[in-house]
Amino acid sequence: MENLAKAYNPHDTEGKIYKYWEDNNFFRADAKSKKEPFSIVIPPPNVTGVLHMGHALDGTLQDILIRYKRMKGFEVLWLPGTDHAGIATQNVVEKELRKEGKTRYDLGREKFLEITRDWANNHRSRILEQFKRLGASFDLTRERFTLDEGCSKAVKKVFVTLYNEGLIYKGAYIVNWCPRCRSAISDIETEYLSERGHLWELAYPFRDEFGAIVIATTRPETMFGDVAVAVNPRDPRYSHLIGKTVVLPMIGRDIPIIADEAVEMDFGTGALKITPAHDPNDYEIGKKHGFSPVWVMDEEGKMSDNAYVPEELRGLDRYVAREKILEQLKLQGELVRAIPHEHNVGHCQRCNDTIEPYLSEQWFVRMKPLAKRPVEAINREELNFIPPRWAKIYLDWMHNVRDWCISRQLWWGHRIPAYYCDECNEMMVCMEQPAECRKCGSSSITRDTDVLDTWFSSALWPFSTMGWPDKQSGDLEKFYPTSVLVTGFDIIFFWVARMVVMGYKFTDKSPFEYVYIHGLIRDEKGRKMSKSSGNTIDPLEIIDKYGTDALRFTLANLVTYGGQDIRLSDERFEFGRNFANKIWNASRFVLMNLEGTDDRPVDTEALTVADRWVLHKYSIVAGELDKNFGSFRFSEAAQLLYDFFWGVYCDWYVEIAKIQLQNPQTKLNTQRVLKFLLEGQLKMLHPVMPHITEEIWLLNNKNTITFEPFPVYEPLLVNEPAERRMNKAIDTIKALRNIRQSFNIPVSSLIKARIYCDDGEDREDFELTAQYIKELAKAGRISLESGLPERIPARSATVMIGSALVAVPLEGLIDLDKEIERQNKKIEGLEKEMKSLRARVNSPKFLENAPKDVILKTKERINEIEQQSQAIEDLLKSLVEG
RNA sequence: GGGCGUUUAGCUCAGUUGGUAGAGCGCUUCGCUUACACCGAAGAUGCCGGGAGUUCGAGUCUCUCAACGCCCACCA
Numbered sequence: 007m008e009n010l011a012k013a014y015n016p017h018d019t020e021g022k023i024y025k026y027w028e029d030n031n032f033f034r035a036d037a038k039s040k041k042e043p044f045s046i047v048i049p050p051p052n053v054t055g056v057l058h059m060g061h062a063l064d065g066t067l068q069d070i071l072i073r074y075k076r077m078k079g080f081e082v083l084w085l086p087g088t089d090h091a092g093i094a095t096q097n098v099v100e101k102e103l104r105k106e107g108k109t110r111y112d113l114g115r116e117k118f119l120e121i122t123r124d125w126a127n128n129h130r131s132r133i134l135e136q137f138k139r140l141g142a143s144f145d146l147t148r149e150r151f152t153l154d155e156g157c158s159k160a161v162k163k164v165f166v167t168l169y170n171e172g173l174i175y176k177g178a179y180i181v182n183w184c185p186r187c188r189s190a191i192s193d194i195e196t197e198y199l200s201e202r203g204h205l206w207e208l209a210y211p212f213r214d215e216f217g218a219i220v221i222a223t224t225r226p227e228t229m230f231g232d233v234a235v236a237v238n239p240r241d242p243r244y245s246h247l248i249g250k251t252v253v254l255p256m257i258g259r260d261i262p263i264i265a266d267e268a269v270e271m272d273f274g275t276g277a278l279k280i281t282p283a284h285d286p287n288d289y290e291i292g293k294k295h296g297f298s299p300v301w302v303m304d305e306e307g308k309m310s311d312n313a314y315v316p317e318e319l320r321g322l323d324r325y326v327a328r329e330k331i332l333e334q335l336k337l338q339g340e341l342v343r344a345i346p347h348e349h350n351v352g353h354c355q356r357c358n359d360t361i362e363p364y365l366s367e368q369w370f371v372r373m374k375p376l377a378k379r380p381v382e383a384i385n386r387e388e389l390n391f392i393p394p395r396w397a398k399i400y401l402d403w404m405h406n407v408r409d410w411c412i413s414r415q416l417w418w419g420h421r422i423p424a425y426y427c428d429e430c431n432e433m434m435v436c437m438e439q440p441a442e443c444r445k446c447g448s449s450s451i452t453r454d455t456d457v458l459d460t461w462f463s464s465a466l467w468p469f470s471t472m473g474w475p476d477k478q479s480g481d482l483e484k485f486y487p488t489s490v491l492v493t494g495f496d497i498i499f500f501w502v503a504r505m506v507v508m509g510y511k512f513t514d515k516s517p518f519e520y521v522y523i524h525g526l527i528r529d530e531k532g533r534k535m536s537k538s539s540g541n542t543i544d545p546l547e548i549i550d551k552y553g554t555d556a557l558r559f560t561l562a563n564l565v566t567y568g569g570q571d572i573r574l575s576d577e578r579f580e581f582g583r584n585f586a587n588k589i590w591n592a593s594r595f596v597l598m599n600l601e602g603t604d605d606r607p608v609d610t611e612a613l614t615v616a617d618r619w620v621l622h623k624y625s626i627v628a629g630e631l632d633k634n635f636g637s638f639r640f641s642e643a644a645q646l647l648y649d650f651f652w653g654v655y656c657d658w659y660v661e662i663a664k665i666q667l668q669n670p671q672t673k674l675n676t677q678r679v680l681k682f683l684l685e686g687q688l689k690m691l692h693p694v695m696p697h698i699t700e701e702i703w704l705l706n707n708k709n710t711i712t713f714e715p716f717p718v719y720e721p722l723l724v725n726e727p728a729e730r731r732m733n734k735a736i737d738t739i740k741a742l743r744n745i746r747q748s749f750n751i752p753v754s755s756l757i758k759a760r761i762y763c764d765d766g767e768d769r770e771d772f773e774l775t776a777q778y779i780k781e782l783a784k785a786g787r788i789s790l791e792s793g794l795p796e797r798i799p800a801r802s803a804t805v806m807i808g809s810a811l812v813a814v815p816l817e818g819l820i821d822l823d824k825e826i827e828r829q830n831k832k833i834e835g836l837e838k839e840m841k842s843l844r845a846r847v848n849s850p851k852f853l854e855n856a857p858k859d860v861i862l863k864t865k866e867r868i869n870e871i872e873q874q875s876q877a878i879e880d881l882l883k884s885l886v887e888g
Numbered sequence: 889g890g891g892c893g894u895u896u897a898g899c900u901c902a903g904u905u906g907g908u909a910g911a912g913c914g915c916u917u918c919g920c921u922u923a924c925a926c927c928g929a930a931g932a933u934g935c936c937g938g939g940a941g942u943u944c945g946a947g948u949c950u951c952u953c954a955a956c957g958c959c960c961a962c963c964a
Contacts, residue, residue, distance in 0.1 A: 013926065198962080205964085223964060270963065278964055287964070350962065395892070399959075402891075406960085495959090530900085532957080552926095563912085566902070570893085571958090573900065580926070581912060587926045595923030633904095641902070645911075656923085664922070740930085747918065747930040784921085842908075852944035860907060860945090 010597070014590030016553025019701045024138060026700075032712045033143045035083035037480035044080035045485035046072060047468050048137075048144065049493050049501070050152060052091035053126045054098045057136035059527040059535060059574060060494060062545035063565065065140045066558045067524060067640060068492045072143055073693040074635045075489075077716040083485045084143060085471055087150035088130050092419040092460035093187055093356045099125055099418075115417050122418050126153070136546060141554050141696045143712075148481075150471040152463040153420065160470035161420045161463050162437050164512060169424075169435040173372045174412070176424070176433075180286040181411050183364030184354040185307025185324075189415040190368050191354060192459060193408060194499050196361050198350040205347035206332065207275060209340045210235060210252040213260055219244070219252055220342050222274025224349060225284075226335070227328045229254060230314045231302040232261055233292055234280040239265035241276050255340045256316050256331070266291050283365040299365050305415070307362060324362070369413035369422060369456065377404045379510040380503065389506060389516040392638050393569050396495060396523045403499050410504075412459045419457030426452050465504035468517035486513065490520040495569065498523070522638050523569050530575040548579050555695035556582030562694050563644040585648060586698050589691065592656050593702045596680045599667060600706075603677040614672055615735075615774045616662040617679050618728035623654050624683055629719030631690055647691055655683060658736065665781045681706075686717045734807055735775035741805040742783035745814050748828060749803065756786030760802075762794050763810035772810070794877070803828075804881050806874040829878050836871050836878075843868050 011018070027033065035045075046068050051061055068084060076082040099122045100110055110118045130151060137144070150157060168174040181190040206226050209218035221235055235252055237244035248265045268291055269278045282292030283299035292299060302310050309327045311320045319327045335341040352361035381404045383389040384397050391397040413422060425434045427443035428450035434440050442449045463470070468488050472481040487509070491502065502521055509517035528534055529541040536542065548557050560582035564572045613621070627650045634643035659680075666676040685706075688699040692711050703711040742759060751757060759779070761772050769790060772779075776788045794811055802813040803825055843864055846852050853861060 010923095012924075014924095221964085225964085273963055281964095285964075349964095399892075402960075499960095564901085567904080568893090570901085575900085577913080578900080584912095584924095584926045588924065591924035591927085593923080598923070637904085639904080642904085645902075649911085657928090660923075667922090744930060750918085753919075753921075753929095839908090846907095846944070849944060855944045856907080863907085 010590075010594045012591075012594075014553075014587045014698060016549075016555065016586065016697065020139070020141070020549075020554050020697045023697045023700050024141065027143065027710070027712065028138075028146075030710065032710060033084070033145050034147055035145050035485070036081060037484040039081035039484075041079060041081035043083065043485050043489075044072070044075040045083040045085070045488045046490055046492065047085045047471055047488055048087060049491070049497075050087045050089035050150075050464070050467060051133050051137075052094055053088045053129045053133065053151075054091055054095045055129075055133055057133060057140075057545055059543055059545055061137070062140060062548075062557060063524060063527060063561050063572070064492055064494070065137055065142050066561050067522070067565065069140065069142050069144075069696075070558075070562060070635070070640065070693045071490065071492070071638075073696060073712075074716065076143070076712065077689065077692065077714060079715065081484070083145055083148070083481075085148050085150065085485075086134055086137065086142070086144040086146060087467075087471060088133060088152070089460065089464060090126060090151065090153040090419065092414060092416055092457065093189070093191075094460075095122060095126060096416050096418040097187070097357060110417065118417055126151075139546065139549055139554060141558065143696070148471070152460070152467070152470075156473065157463055157466070157470045158420060160466050160474055161458065162423045163475050164466060164508065165423055165458070165462075166435055166437055167512075168371060173376065174369060175372065176367065176369050176413075178365060178367045179370070179411075180289045180363050180365050181368050182352060182361045183305065183366065184357065184359055184361055185305065186357045186359035187354060187416070188305050190364070190366065190411055190413060191356075191361070192411045192461075195355045196352040197355050198352055200348055201351045202346065202348050203351070205274060205345040207342040207345070208255070208279075208335060209342050210254065210261075210279075211340075213251040213253050215250075218340075219247060219263060219277050220275045221277045221279045222345075223279055224347065225328070226331050227309065227324050228281045228284045228302060229279060229331070230257055230259075230309075230316070231281040231283050231300040232279045233282060233297040233300060234261050234264045234295065236264050236266045236269050236278045236280050236291055237276060238267065238269040238271045241269075241271045243276060255335055255338060257314065259314070264295055266294070284363055286363050289363075289365060301365070303362060303364075305364070305366075307359075368411050369424075369458075370409040370411055373407040373410055373507065376507045376511055377407050380404055380506040380516075383506065383510070383516050388519070390520050392520060392522045393567060396498060396521070396569075399495075400498055400503055403503055407503075410459075412462050413456040414459055415455075416457050419460060420463055422454040422456050422458060424454040426454070428452055461500055461504060464501055465508040466512075468505060468509060469513050474513070486517070487515045488518045490522055491518040492522045492524070494526050495523050496526065520638075524565050525569045525571040528571050528573050530573050532571070532573055535574075543574055543576060548576070551576075552579040552583040553586060553697075555698050556586050558582070558696075559585055559644060559648075559694050562640045563648070565640050567639050567641070585652070586695065588652055588656060589695070589698055590702070592651070592660060593684060593688075595660060596684045597702075597705060599663075600677055600681060603674060603681070606678065608678045608682050609675050612672075612675050613679075614666060614676075615728050615731050616659060616666070616778060617675065618725045619732040620654065620659040620683065621679070621723045622725040622728055623650065624686060624717075625720045625723035628686070628690065628717040632716070632718060635693070644694060647687075647694065651687055651691070655687065658732075659683070661782060662778055665777065689714050689717055731771045731775055734771055734810075735778050737807050738772075738775075738779050738812055739783045741807065741812060742779070742785060742814065745803045745805070746784070748824065749816060751816075753784055756784060757814050757816070758787045758789070759783070759785050760789050760791055760799070760813045760815070761807075761810055762791045762813065765792055768808070768810050797880075802881075804877070806877055809870070809873060811877055826882060829882055833875060833878055836875050840868065840871050840875075843871070 049064060072082055072084045103109060165174060182196045184191050203224055205222050205224055207220050207222050208226060209220050211218040219235055232254060239245060247263050250263050251260050252263060253260055280288045280292050282289045282297060283301045284303060300314050302315050303324060304310050307324045309315045309319045309322050319330060332341055354361055381401060384401060423435060425440055427446060427448050429448035430443060430446040432443050432445040434444060439453060440451060443451065469486055472486045473479040474482055505517050509515060533541060545557060556579055560579045627646055630646055631643055663676050663680055666672040688703050688711060692699040700711050746757065763769050763772060772790055780788045799813050799815055802815045804811055804813045847864060
């Protein structure tokens with residue numbers, strides 16, 4: 007054991023240990039096991055992605071739960087996989103193509119998909135390899151991909167079923183259109199940003215008389231698609247104009263002035279241009295009044311090449327066209343004015359391009375009828391959010407849910423299983439391509455060219471990955487529904503809510519019992535981490551620099567139950583690194599001192615006070631840990647582990663063990679206790695810091711720590727007297743060290759300490775711990791005196807430990823003024839505390855209402871303070887008198 | 889417009905049923921004592937955002953105000 011490195015080097019450990027786990031298939035789940043199941047499916051990272059801090063946090067927390075439950079004896083499944091990430095992946099591949107000066111249209115659909123598939127396959131393993139570096143104990147034999155055969159089958163099955171039940175429909179509606187992606191996107195993929203623009207007031211001249219009506223618009227380029235001008239019928243400024251005809255500037259097309267209640271009189275000019283093909287509200291108004299929409303912009307955001315658009319503008323980008331139009335209108339005197347106007351503009355979440363509302367044929371899922379059971383799930387506690395406040399956000403969304411636009415005009419994704427007869431246009435929605443048209447019998451059939459929103463397949467993830475709709479594997483029965491979903495709040499609507507919807511619809515159950523929502527990772531200034539702002543912290547770099555376990559421990563410690571965002575900086579990981587090193591070195595110490603020991607258990611008859619004390623504390627920590635891991639309180643668990651290992655085991659027990667190891671009578675049992683506690687703590691730490699604990703564990707054990715039973719609260723180890731005794735001893739040691747430091751007494755000079763105490767319990771307590779005090783406070787001699795002295799020994803530094811007085815005679819060494827100052831300060835503190843205690847006790851209401859134990863405790867404390875104050879005052883007197 | 893979160897030591901943040909505040913880092917002073925300087929020892933630092941209320945007692949519960957942040961809706 008002497009050959010262990012002086013400092014923990016994670017790189018010597020991590021790769022080796024992970025391989026050991028992998029080679030032995032420790033993480034493979036058995037669907038036939040009799041053990042109670044515990045399962046998590048990973049939120050599938052995008053194939054194109056690289057591991058970022060969000061993944062690291064998410065993955066760490068899942069792995070902690072998984073490893074903890076594995077040690078608790080559950081049959082555990084953590085199912086890994088990746089998401090094909092429709093738009094994101096397609097964008098990346100298109101970007102690559104652009105470097106070669108090509109577009110996807112140059113390649114054609116088949117060729118483009120082939121390239122994208124290769125790309126995805128390459129990256130698919132990369133991200134999972136990165137998760138492995140996190141120590142993720144997932145079952146790689148069950149790895150899934152949202153576009154693999156099984157998932158695709160599930161997608162088709164769900165689509166066809168929903169269609170047949172009328173829950174999926176196709177139709178022309180205004181959708182959010184991203185001109186850059188050339189696709190529709192859903193409402194929640196549209197991000198509204200406040201932008202400074204203009205409200206342009208344009209004059210549309212009357213056809214049959216002099217004058218004009220002035221409308222207000224933020225998008226003048228859509229004017230050629232106008233079908234009417236609408237005013238509020240109650241608006242006195244305009245009511246006389248209703249029914250008249252105006253002429254669209256530049257193209258001279260006639261449109262009527264109509265009346266509609268929806269027009270707000272006090273916005274803009276009170277006159278609204280109606281452009282049904284390019285605005286959601288206008289679409290509604292247009293429909294109501296029976297107008298046919300006029301398209302003037304194409305799917306790339308360019309002005310259409312049709313008769314409605316002036317020739318010189320056709321094919322121009324929408325913003326270029328806007329400038330030209332304004333220029334022209336200004337010349338013609340039809341641009342009345344431009345008012346600076348701040349308004350919200352939709353942007354594509356994926357590519358940030360400005361969204362155009364666009365009337366087009368799309369597929370939708372009717373969400374309202376599907377939302378009923380997901381709403382009830384909260385009340386029935388079939389679905390529980392942690393922290394619970396997220397349930398409200400989820401419910402609000404469910405209550406106001408709108409139809410979900412699921413079709414995307416992309417190539418990369420699940421192609422919609424709808425088929426059209428080329429002859430008669432009959433539409434057939436079915437699992438496989440039909441051989442012939444069911445209506446006219448033609449064999450010329452074409453599949454719908456749209457693909458599905460990525461989140462459609464993600465919504466099925468918890469059960470599509472378990473084999474649904476097939477049941478052969480047994481995974482569905484054993485591991486579905488899953489136990490918990492761990493994710494960030496940013497995808498509650500995108501993913502969590504839709505999984506619940508689909509879960510209830512197709513499996514009759516919530517796909518998970520708990521949703522644990524953690525905060526988002528931010529940079530040290532609280533900004534969102536993003537590649538574009540260059541403020542990301544790469545978890546792999548952190549792993550290289552500090553080690554995986556350091557990363558995991560730090561993150562676990564930083565995450566809060568309330569789900570607060572986490573501000574990270576590089577240096578924060580030193581915390582975990584230092585702790586790992588501490589574990590390493592304490593282990594090294596213990597292992598070095600195990601020579602000559604045996605494999606027998608701790609002899610509980612022969613325990614010293616310190617042994618009993620540390621075992622007592624250990625048992626309590628084990629119990630607390632169980633509670634914390636069981637209730638997703640990761641940081642409390644991490645803090646507990648840290649405090650016990652460092653603050654109790656290392657700082658006190660190991661130091662005391664050094665004493666006990668010197669004594670042949672206590673040596674053997676001390677070794678056993680050291681080892682028992684070290685191994686127990688390795689187990690406790692293992693879910694959070696798997697590599698280092700396994701490495702150390704294997705130095706002394708044949709089998710992996712992976713399946714070791716997690717330590718539990720052990721009532722037999724609880725020992726209150728030992729705790730009381732050690733608390734006194736520790737207080738005394740600290741007091742003596744304080745005196746030593748205050749008076750600059752060098753370590754080389756041994757101090758003497760006299761402890762004046764009662765002959766009863768106090769004396770017994772101190773007798774049992776006197777040796778620890780002597781050694782750890784570097785005292786030459788400890789003497790126990792009976793009762794408090796009548797006169798405090800002169801030229802002594804003193805301190806009260808409970809009702810006992812500890813005095814250190816410091817002939818010649820003591821600085822009188824310094825000691826007086828020290829004691830005065832002490833009295834000051836006591837007096838302050840006393841004041842508030844007295845006020846309480848003197849109030850009859852307190853005595854009436856407060857619980858008895860609180861009253862008792864308060865009175866005891868008052869007595870204690872009185873005693874101490876008295877002693878200190880006596881001391882001061884004797885100091886002054888010399 | 890609606891909703892949520894945050895405000896505690898110089899910094900970053902804990903604080904689970906109300907009992908008189910903690911950690912890490914940083915800072916000060918010592919120290920290479922049979923693991924560890926990625927260390928050990930001793931210390932300093934807080935009207936727990938402001939105000940009001942409930943209570944014997946409030947960082948913790950209620951109301952209110954303020955600042956910052958986020959989400960949803962949305963006005964052409």
